[in-house]
Structures are given as C-alpha cells and as structure tokens.
Amino acid sequence: MSTSPVTLGKALNMGLRKAMEDDAKVLLMGEDIGKLGGVFRVTDGLQKDFGEDRVIDTPLAESGILGTAVGLAMRGFRPVVEIQFDGFVYPAYDQIVCQVAKLHARSRGRLPMSIVIRIPFGGGIGAVEHHSESPEAYFAHTAGLKVVACSNPVDAYWMIQQAIAHPDPIVFFEPKRRYWEKAELDTEATPEPLFASRLVREGSQVTVLAYGPMVKTALQAASAAEEEGISVEVLDLRTISPLDMGPVLASVRRTGRCVVVHEAPSNLGLGAELSARITEACFYELEAPVLRVGGYDTPYPPSKLEEDYLPDLDRVLEAVDRSLAF
Amino acid sequence: MSTSPVTLGKALNMGLRKAMEDDAKVLLMGEDIGKLGGVFRVTDGLQKDFGEDRVIDTPLAESGILGTAVGLAMRGFRPVVEIQFDGFVYPAYDQIVCQVAKLHARSRGRLPMSIVIRIPFGGGIGAVEHHSESPEAYFAHTAGLKVVACSNPVDAYWMIQQAIAHPDPIVFFEPKRRYWEKAELDTEATPEPLFASRLVREGSQVTVLAYGPMVKTALQAASAAEEEGISVEVLDLRTISPLDMGPVLASVRRTGRCVVVHEAPSNLGLGAELSARITEACFYELEAPVLRVGGYDTPYPPSKLEEDYLPDLDRVLEAVDRSLAF
Amino acid sequence: MSEVPEPVHHGFEPNPFGPHHDPISSDPIHADVASPVEQPELVQLLTPEGERVEHPDYSIDLSAEEVQALYRDLALVRRVDVEATALQRQGELGIWASLLGQEAAQIGAGRALLPDDMAFPTYREHGVAWCRGIDPLSIIGLFRGCDSGSWDPIESKFSLYTIVIGAQTLHAVGYAMGMQRDEGQGACLAFFGDGATSQGDVNEAFIFAAVFDAPVVFFCQNNQYAISEPIEKQTRIPLYRRASGFGFPGIRVDGNDVLAVLAVTRRALEAARSGQGPTLIEAYTYRMGAHTTSDDPSRYRLASEMEAWKLKDPIERLKAYLVRSGQADAAFFDAIQAESDELAARVRSGTMEMPDPDPVSMFENTYAEITPYLEEQRDTFLAYQAGFSDQDSHA
Amino acid sequence: MSEVPEPVHHGFEPNPFGPHHDPISSDPIHADVASPVEQPELVQLLTPEGERVEHPDYSIDLSAEEVQALYRDLALVRRVDVEATALQRQGELGIWASLLGQEAAQIGAGRALLPDDMAFPTYREHGVAWCRGIDPLSIIGLFRGCDSGSWDPIESKFSLYTIVIGAQTLHAVGYAMGMQRDEGQGACLAFFGDGATSQGDVNEAFIFAAVFDAPVVFFCQNNQYAISEPIEKQTRIPLYRRASGFGFPGIRVDGNDVLAVLAVTRRALEAARSGQGPTLIEAYTYRMGAHTTSDDPSRYRLASEMEAWKLKDPIERLKAYLVRSGQADAAFFDAIQAESDELAARVRSGTMEMPDPDPVSMFENTYAEITPYLEEQRDTFLAYQAGFSDQDSHA
Ligand SMILES: Cc1ncc(C[n+]2csc(CCOP(=O)(O)OP(=O)(O)O)c2C)c(N)n1
Ligand SMILES: Cc1ncc(C[n+]2csc(CCOP(=O)(O)OP(=O)(O)O)c2C)c(N)n1
C-alpha cells in the first residue's frame, strides 16, 4: 500500500527525489535549495542525499542560473532550476526567451534543452511585493517553451517527474499558496499524461477553466453555484502551453458557456487566448461570449489588498451569472 | 510652407530633435546613438548638437541602460532609451517589468517615471536571428506600461514627441522595415492624440486591425480585396496598450467581421486580446469569429524563410475570405 | 518626525583619492589576484572591546554629544527592530527583515549622508531610513502589507525599499548621473548585500558608475549570508576587491564599528561629490537574526558562529567606549532606554491603529494618467464592492 | 573538412598557477586600482616586424611545419573572410561580420584547443570555427539566412554562434560545470568582445566560474570597438584586470601575435583542465574592417588609427618571421596563395549553389516533441503552400 496523505510541497519533493534516483543526469540548481531546502522546503533533504554536485546552491543571479543550466543541458544534463519566487524570474528572462526557448530550433534539433524551470507562483500568502506574481502568459507567448501548472499534490508528484523526463524546456508553475494542502498520493498509480487537461467536476450549464491555485477556487465556486441551482463544469487545464483544447472544446460545446479564471492580469492573460480559440472553434455553439475573471491590470497590490485583487469564489460566480444572463 | 517628404526614420529624428529643444530634461540613451547616430541613424546628428551629456553612448548593457534611466527619471529627467533591436530588450526585462512599470504605483505616484523605450521591431529586412522580433505582447501584458506603435512618418514625428511629453513609461515600437518609407510631413499640423486608433481605409464587409509594419500590408490587402469586389475597412491601432476600443468596436459593429494582423506569434499575441474584447462587446453583432493572422508559434526563422513566416497580403486575404465564408 | 535628530556635520578629512597606483607585479598572470583564504585588514577605529584605536588613513574627531547621538541612533533602531519582530510574531506584520547586528553599518553610513545626498536602500536599511527622518511606522506599513513604502522618496532623499536584488544600484547610478547633469551637489549611496554582488545589475552599476565617473558610493553590507548561502557561494575573494576589477577603489571597514563606518563613508561620499567617481565600501558585519521572520537559520549555521559575533556587537562596543572614556554615564543610558521604550510603544500602537489601505488605491497610481480600460476596471470594481455593502446593509 | 590540419600538440609549460600573491599595499583605498591611462605590457613573442622575442613567463617552441601551419590558417581564414565580404556586397549574404585583423587572436586561441575542449563563439569567430573543422560554408549559411548555424555543436565541439551579447559565456561556464560532473577531460573556451564585458551575463559568468572553479577560459578579443563605441565607453582600466575583482588571473596578450596567443591560451586551458578554475585572456587587437557589412566606421574613427594598426597586421608579421628566420620560401607562400584562391572559389560556388531551406523546417525543430497546436499550424501552412503551387500549375 503506497497511499498516504502528503502536501503539495512534499509531493514535489518526492517527485524530485524520484527523478534524481531514476536519472543521474538530473541536477537541481537554485538559491538556498541546499542546506535550507529552499524557502518552501521543496528540495528539503535532497542535497544531503545527492550531494552538492547534484543539488547546487548557486550564486544569487538568476540569469547566471539559467545560462549555466543551458550549458549543462548542452552537455547532456537535465537541470531543474528553482526560481525562488515568481517575481525574480525576470533577470533570467533573456536566457529563457532567447536561449532556452530557441536552442533546439537554432541547432536544428542537435542541442538537447531538457530544462525544467520551477516557479512558485500566485498570491494569497500575504507576502511583500514581487512575491505573488503570475507571469505564465509571458512564457506561453514564447515559442519553444512549454508551460504547465499543477494544482494538487497528486499532479505535483507526477507532473514534475514527467516534466523532467520530457525533452523540451518546461516552465513548471507551482501554486505557492497550495503548498501546504494535502491529498492522498498513490505513488504506484498510473499517471495521466503531462500535456492533458482534466475534467475535475462535471456540470451542464457553464464551463469554468482554471489552472494552478485557481482550480480550488473554481471548484468552490461550482459548489456554491450548485446550491443556487446552477450546474458548473470545471476543467483543470494543467498544461498552459500547449493548450489541450480537446477537452475544453468538448465541454464548451456541451455547456455553450465558458468562464476562464486566473490570477494574472486580464489583459493578454491566458483568458484572452482561450477566448479567441474557443470562439473560433465553437462560434455557433456559444450562447455567451467567453468571460474572463482575472487579476486587475495593475501591479500586484500590497497584501492587505490582495483579497480585493485576486479572483475569488464570488467573482467567479458573478461571471457565471453574467454568462447565464446572455 | 512646412511640408516636405521625409522617411519614417528621419521623421523620428526630427521628432526627437524637437522634443530635446522643447524640454532640456529630455535625454537620449543607448548603444551607438552618438557619433554613429544609431544603427538606423534615427539619432543622427543629435549628439553633435546637444552634446554627450544629453545624447549618451552607454556601455553595452541593456539592464544598465534601463536601470540608470530609472534613476534619471527619479531625478526628473525624461530619458528616451534606444534598444538597438527588438531581440536585445530582454536583458532589460527585469528593470522594465519590475521597476519602470511599477515605480509610479509603488511610490503612490511620487516618483515620476517618464521613460520612453524605443524599439525597432518586426522582420522583413533579411537580418540574422534576434533582429526581427515582435515582443509587444510581453509589454502590453505588463500593467504600468503603455505601448504604442507608429506605422508611418507623420505618426512617427508626432507620436514620439507625445510619448516623450507623456508622464507614464511608454514602450515605443518602430516598424524597422518601414524606416525608409516616405510621406509628406507638415510639422505645423495639429496631431491626433497619442492613444487613439485611426480608421485608415473605409470599407463595409470586414474590419482589418493592424499596427506598425502590418498597416501597410493590411492596406495592400484591402486594395487587392477591392479588385475582387470585397470591401475591407482598415484600422491602424497605433496604441497597443491601452487599446482604443471605441473605433474598433464601432467598425466591427458596422462590418460584423474582423481580422487582426500582426507579425508576433499568434498564441497570446494582441489578436487574442482583441478577439476576446471584441467578442465580449459585439457578441450579437459578429457574423464570424474574430480571425487572427500572425507569425507562427516558432522562433523567428532564418531570413530565407521570413517571407513564409510573416503575414502578407495573401494570408490577410485568405483570412478575409474565411471570415466572409462564416 | 521629532524623534530623529539632525545629521551630525563635520569638516571632512583631506581627500584621500589621489592618482592611482598600479600594483602590477612582474609576474603578469598573478598581477592582482588575491589569495582566496587570506582575510584583509579592515578599517577599525573602535575595537570590539570599545577601545578607541587610530588608523593610518582614517580618523574621526567627534564630540561626546556626537558619539552619544550615534549611540542613541543605534539603540533606538535596534529597539524598533525588536518591536517589529515581536509584532510579526503576533501576526501584526506579514514578515519582517531584521537589521539586528547591522546597526553600526547602517547608522555609520546613514549619518555620513548630507542633505543633498540620496540613499538607495534594499529592504533592510531601517537604520538608514531612521537617519533620513523616515518614521519607523512607514517602514512597518510595508511589512504589514499596507503599501510599498509610504514615505516620499524625493522629499526624504531616501528611495523606496527595493526587493529585487541589486536593481536599486543602477537607480543610484542613474540618479547620480542626473546629479552630474543638473545643479546637484550631492552623491548617491547605494546599499546592497553580499549576495547581491552576484547579480548582473550590480556589476553593470559598477561599470556605468566607473565609465561616467558618477558620484555614487556602493555600500555593501557583507552580513556573511544571502538567506542561507554563505559568502563563499558568491565570491572567491573578499568583496571589497571586486571594485579593483572595475577600476575604482574598494575598501573593507569593520561594519560593527560605527565610527569607522562613518569615517570611511564620509570620505567616499566626499570623493564622489568632488568628481572622483565611485567607491565600493564593504562593511564587514553579521546578520545576528534570521534573514527574515520566515527564515530558520538553525538549518544552515552553527550557534557557535553567532556566539563569536556577539562579542563584536556594535552597540555594546560603543557603549563600552562611552563608558570607558567617560563620555556618558548611567543617566544617559537610562534616558536612552526610556526613550527606546517610548518609541517602541508608539510603534506598537501606531501599527495596531494603522488603517488598511483603500482598495481603490490599487487602481489610482498604476499610471500618472489612468487609462480608460483601467478606469473601467476600477468602476466595475467599485460597483461590485458596492453590491456587497448593499447586501450587507440589506442583510 | 580536408583543408583543416590537425591541431598542433606540444608539451605544456610548467603550470604557472601557483599560490596567489596578494599585492595589497599599505594604503587600503588604493590597494589595487590601476591608473586609468597607463597601458600595461602585453605578452608578445613576435614583434610587429616579425622578430621573435622571448617573454619571461611564456615561451613556445614550434617546428617550421607548425609555424607554417599557423600561417596557412591565418591566410586561409582571411581569404574566406574577404570572399564572404565580397559575396555580401554582391547580394549573396544578408550581412557579414568580418574577422579582418583578428586572425591571429582566433587562430592562436583555436589552435590551443584540444579535442576534448569546447568552444563558445560570438558571431565573429570564423577563425576558431576553422580550427574546429567547421566548413566555412556552414558559417556562410548563417549569414546568408539559411539557418542559425548548420554545424553540429556537440560533434564539432564548437557551439552555435551567439548574437545576444555575452549569453554564451554562461553557457560555457555551465558546460564546464558539466565537465566537472562527468568524465570530462576538457575545458571550455568562451569568446566575447570588449563591449560584451559590460553585460551582466559576462560578469555573472565570471562569478559562477570563480565560485565553482569551473574549467573555463574567458577569451576577450578587445578589438577596440563595440560597433562605434570605443573601449573607454566600457571600462576605465584595461580589461584583463577585470578578472582580479573576481579573484582569478587576467592577462593581456598581443592579439596580433599568433605565437603569443597560442602560448597564453594553451597555458590557461591547461590550468583550467587541471582544476585551477578560470582565467581571463584579453587579446589586444583591432577590428580592421567594419563592425559588419552594414556598418560605416568612417563615422566614428579616423583613418590614421587604421594606418597605425596596419603596421601590426597579424599575417604580415608571421610572414616576416617565416621569411626572416628562413622557415618558409616563396614556393611556400605561392602554394598557400593558390590554396587560398581554390578555397575562395569553393566558398563562392558553394554559396551560390546553397539550397534554400525547406520552409517546413521552421516548424520541425521548435520542439523535440512538436505540439498538436504547432502541428496544426504546420499542416495549415503546408495546405496553404500547396494551394499556391496548385494555382501556379493551373496558371
Ligand atoms: C532577483 C532576486 N532574486 C532572489 C530574491 C530572493 N531573496 C531575497 S533576499 C535574498 C538574499 C539576499 O542576500 P544579500 O544580498 O546578502 O542581502 P541580505 O538579505 O543578507 O541583507 C534572496 C535570494 C530577490 N529578492 N530578488
Ligand atoms: C544584448 C545585445 N545587445 C546589443 C546587441 C547589438 N550588437 C551587436 S554586436 C554589438 C557590439 C559588440 O561589441 P564587442 O563585444 O566588442 O564585439 P565585436 O563586435 O567588437 O567583436 C552590439 C551592440 C546585441 N547583439 N546583443
């Protein structure tokens, strides 16, 4: 019996451990990931067990981390990079967008670029600025990268392993405010594929799309809607780039209505792309335009205001109602 | 009589000169903008006339350029930064996204952040990699920034001055392959406002939205369509963030159909946002989904393939036909 | 803010920045590489035991009142820090970044500033903020989540706290370039940590400052750790030597000796103001507390290390000097203690009473000229909020 | 590629990297700051007049054949460069970045590489590519717009050209860290220009290399300009001294002296391979042509400067040495001339005959595992293309 309740953070830790055991080329790199085990303890104990050569406390320089990860990947290693917080990935943006994303294409497929960039993302933990951002759209707009987000411990465990084993560079978003949430994890189950969305709650009237931290919010909204007699279907996108449109379109064709939820600012957030694709594919089936519930188009506010800023159950419900009113 | 034919590059040069004459706080910063006058000669002669203190050849470091521009802006200057090519803005991404975009909000409005970031963008000049990118969506998704693109010499002359005089940070995109195109410029005319879109060709059947280099392409497509008996309306967006939705929605309400054209990759490009907003606002008026003609979701290809990669007249027409077929 | 005294002014030592000497040896490859193990001497004017010592290059001559004022600064900022840590533990602050152990580095640097100078802090320079007249409650507001720093950075000549490591060093250089271009008489003082020296931005700041001879002093508090990572993860050689690779002077000062820090920083600022460009000061000190209240230093460092540094405590040291030299008596220390407690009480009550920010403020300052799109979002938000309060009032 | 000879191997000089000496003077603030004006001596084994000189620290002992082989390298890469420039002028290439004047720096460095070493070029290292056995036509393909470099970077141990300034220096350090972690016997050689030294990435590369003792040699070709900007816009002091700030050796070598470059680079690579970490080599040279064929150097530099550097031409210098020392006769030079012309002809015809890339290739290598979304775009594209050729065939 291999099932036990673990937190999302612990599941990631277990997944990383498994990936390191399975493949000696897997290395972890980042700031404070060694003795400290990372500020969220996701790498706890790994340096002790795998040594300083495989769990590398790097200098405090994100471009340096990604740039050296590129060199290690060229040499056949599989670096898994931890960015300490979402807001600190930008110094590495050039290396990610111009090098990590492009080297496979530039080398006509000759340079392996198996890099996983782990980013704890999103708000809701009462942090100071730069610690609560949702930069996924920046990466999803970048050809050459793949982008995924886990929402629960079971996915966290499997997806991190799948991401590490995958040949393409992947930006792996972790919902930081869900690190401490628990679920039963069966480490001997057969995982779902990495680049697949999942129907997490069936419903008939409105499809709600979410990923990462917002999946739970969407599910809560669906429960609340049920009490009001509204049947909401919820999909956990899991993969942000490429989008897995099959299940999304199937659901929207059933319900005729769709609401997309994410913490990132609305303007040019994932909701925009989903709206455009769904509308193009389901033009005659849609009963209402795809509606978006996102962060406002302002810098992430001081934490006393984050509850006002972040999409919550009520804002999702409000959008569901608006959709139904069309 | 103040009208004369000038190229887009020259118009920018004249606009910069005028802005520097009008306000002693205006400084230019960048690589090779002094004696060389910039690789596109947009700053030609300005260092000679305004001195090295106001036209600053910086060290070769984009983050350094933007970071020092922030300090100069705090001190009350109005730095106008030249990024040599689109693909070289990423080392400065952190300073732009975390500092330039946020300092007004972080300081509760106390720190002036009047910075213009000039970026020659787009392809079509047969360049090597990193010299043909269209990164506007990255900036448009960033709250705190404003983003505009000029498409012709007249706009170039006025918009650069308006951008410099504006209190907020602006990413100013220049269509590099149009630098050498000429138009009559009346320097005593009254300019249109900076954040306004413009109807550039009237039509009744399909609205085509474009900005920067693609405006000309859209106009060519409209002419070709006319020969086939199709009436295409073309809008030059001019402002990318904020979008000026008024004229866009008015046009789409008239035509019932819309095609968005840009060189940037389609996934999460401006077309996505425009599609989402137009569909939400004109849900019952649309005869077809908003269609997008963009770059493919691959790295910008070697120049021998750029004609295949870039949206052209034919691809716009093809989308117009598809829209009409709905 | 009435609690904060005026900066102490003094005549400056003669300018130490003469023509540079090139120490190239005959063996080119070893010309200027330091040994990785050797620890250089640091400038010290006060031993850990509080004995006043002379230094061949740096001297300082302060009246008893001036030394007392420094002691008062140190004591008060530590007291505020302790209170803020307690407030965080009690759930009043989201997080707190303690300056414990770094008071002398910050007060020495902060008191070296003249009115025209501009300081660029990280997130830990509460002591420098104090010297610039910033109400501690403004600092606390940031850690409580009310704002991103409510002081006026232009008025107070103290820029906003900067959390993205190293970014502010470039702002300082840019601001200094501005000073070169207008009537500026001042210099900039850019703060950063040992870990920050690894960031590209900090190195680019060195380059811009050197190339433009910008009036800026780089003040690195080497508190031995970047969160959990010891200094060896950032550099092979003492940090102050980084400057030599960029062609400007670097110096290491005992960061727990407020007199030495004051003397060294004054001189570097004066050099910057007089057109000699940048200096790098490495204030060698120790973070006696956790990185922030979220951190657990027991995971990465030994208690014995802390014990060793306790003997170098910056406040005990100055106190010993004041006592030993007869410049202060028990009554003085009692008065400071009383003032500290009063200040702490004010900080505590001020924190508890601090109003939450108005939600609509998040829309208001995104731009100097708000966009129609954001106006719409704001109005929708306000209507939505009003809907709730309607509900509330109807319920 | 049959034209390229095997690298010349030699015994290595005794390891020069002993324990470091610290040149700190008694005046701390001036400890290691160089004068901004003074130009340090550079390592030279051949005077501009082609006279063989000795250097106290660096020596080299080559057979006549070996020196001839170096001459051949220099002459052939220059000839290819001239041909490529001509091809660009004739519209066959979009742009060309000439190495004119930098041949000795590149051949000296390239020939110092051993088979296990890995080189990381900028966009100008055609000479190094040559030493790594890359067909010049592969280089030309990039500038013609056919690809981003068609050689196999792993096979050839020559990474892709990197246009984003400085990015490759971090790749080199990462690759070197990989060598430390597997059975690697080699070292990395990272190329960059004088302008690149201002980029954060390059400085971060210095830090990572120093902290991890990575087997990497940083090879900076100081060709005096970053496009139009002279070296003074990037640094106050000679560039090789940058390394001292990071705690590893830096050395300046006459970049127009192929023997000196070879000797210095070999020794630094050997130090790296034997676990002593990084070295910075500044090859002091001159870009005799334009930055690229798009550039107009007359806007920013004087013809007289060029005249002065012509006297230091790297090829003339080696030729003079060969002649003066009787190691080569007219027949040798004639043969090289003939070989050059043949090579140039092959490059020319190869360029003209170079097939355009298959458009569908732009979709194929974006990912190792293509996404369904991109597959759809590819299929749409293919159908759309097919539509046109249908039209064509119907017309
Ligand atoms: C760009 C960036 N990366 C990572 C972080 C997370 N972080 C916050 S403080 C810190 C350590 C800073 O160390 P140091 O510069 O020595 O300053 P200290 O905290 O010791 O004063 C890190 C890694 C950050 N704030 N910014
Ligand atoms: C990040 C980045 N910024 C700007 C450019 C444009 N650019 C191309 S070459 C060059 C000058 C490089 O100078 P240097 O490093 O001295 O190399 P050199 O060309 O002289 O060999 C510049 C600014 C670039 N390629 N990358």
Ligand SMILES: [Mg+2]
């Ligand atoms: Mg520190």
Ligand SMILES: [Mg+2]
């Ligand atoms: Mg150069």
